[in-house]
Amino acid sequence: MRCPLCKRRTRSQGLCDTCKIVTAQIQLILDEYYRGTISPDISDFVRELSFAFETDPRVRGYFNVAFEILGIAWLDSTDTIPKGDLDEITATRTPEKMVWEVIERAQIAYLDGENVRIGELSSKIIETRLAGLDLLSEEYKNAVTEVKGALSVALGKTFLTLETWERYGRSRVILSILYWLTLHLRKNWDKDGIPEEVMPYISGRYVRDLLDYTFSRFNLTERQRKKVLWKLMGIETGQSKIIRDIVEKDFGVGESIIVPILKNETVRYLERTRERLRERPREREIEE
Structure with missing residues (x-):
């Protein structure tokens, strides 16, 4: 038998011990964002992951759409965005239906007719990491980098099964x-x-x-x-x-x-x- 994530040989079905810790890490990070109480150790490290989806051509389209949604929601102080206002959804080569499936599974946003409503995770990120920041401050620069990392972790969670890889691609990075x-x-x-x-x-x-x-x-x-x-x-x-x-x-x-x-x-x-x-x-x- 092999681990479905890393393909390493295992003695039993399911994830190997290393991949179990990988998935546990992802959940531990996301739990802090959902609670709205992000420790400095988590916040500092998540900024280090900001490149993970931008660097991965197989799944970069999902990240670009997610980042655009969160950016518009923050700048316009809204939880509802007309789908037609999104440029990245038409720019990506990934089929639109697949993009929305991943974005919704990551609780970043979901479709409601011709509108996009931001999800619970996006609301928490805006509330705890971006609200009230001076655009010229170092704190703002760090927050934007952290947001990219948090989105990468959230999207990464949706790519933890073989079935997901076969349909949406594999988030290797x-x-x-x-x-x-x-x-x-x-x-x-x-x-x-x-x-x-x-x-x-x-x-x-x-x-x-x-x-x-x-x-x-x-x-x-x-x-x-x-x-x-x-x-x-x-x-x-x-x-x-x-x-x-x-x-x-x-x-x-x-x-x-x-x-x-x-x-x-x-x-x-x-x-x-x-x-x-x-x-x-x-x-x-x-x-x-």
């Missing part, structure tokens, strides 16, 4: 980023703190970079791998995402292996996620 970080999290689960260095997998003289391993799991092409790596390094924008540096190290295998260095924001997020996941069994015991 956000899933691969979270999968890669989860491998690092699991590797350091029992340590006092999560290390900033993402060390490779080492077995004897076999050494493999975890990012390269992840890209292979999610079938990213060489071109896609380069684009994601460039986004992480900030080559196009001058601002890195998720990581703050990449170094090369010699592990005695005849060639240097890259070792990404995580940003402080990413490390804090992983430590908070580990704490929340550890709390879950205790919470269930209390409920019982």
Whole structure:
């Protein structure tokens, strides 16, 4: 049997342990937005995911429509938008019916006749992240970046099943980023703190970079791998995402292996996620 997300061999049906944590992370993030009480650790990390759907050509159209809806709703202070006012829905190559199915499943918006009504998640994002900000402030710039990340997480949740991929496409980028970080999290689960260095997998003289391993799991092409790596390094924008540096190290295998260095924001997020996941069994015991 294989995990439906990463295709790794498993002993039982359903998700592998790593992908279970990936899906749990997505839900933990969204829960905070629905509650309207977003912790700084979550907020800071979500900004790091702002590129995830913009970089993914298979699903970029969904993101563009979602971002336009939220932008118009915020700028016009409205929860209802005439469908004809949306430019991105006609610009995308994705069939319109499929776009609306995904947007509605993500609770970003839904169709009501010839109008678009914003969903619960969009309302919460506008209320908690965008309301009352000065357009020239650094806070506003950060908020817009965070909104892009939050939309990427919300859309990412809708792409967590094989059936979804077969119909709508596969959100490879956000899933691969979270999968890669989860491998690092699991590797350091029992340590006092999560290390900033993402060390490779080492077995004897076999050494493999975890990012390269992840890209292979999610079938990213060489071109896609380069684009994601460039986004992480900030080559196009001058601002890195998720990581703050990449170094090369010699592990005695005849060639240097890259070792990404995580940003402080990413490390804090992983430590908070580990704490929340550890709390879950205790919470269930209390409920019982």
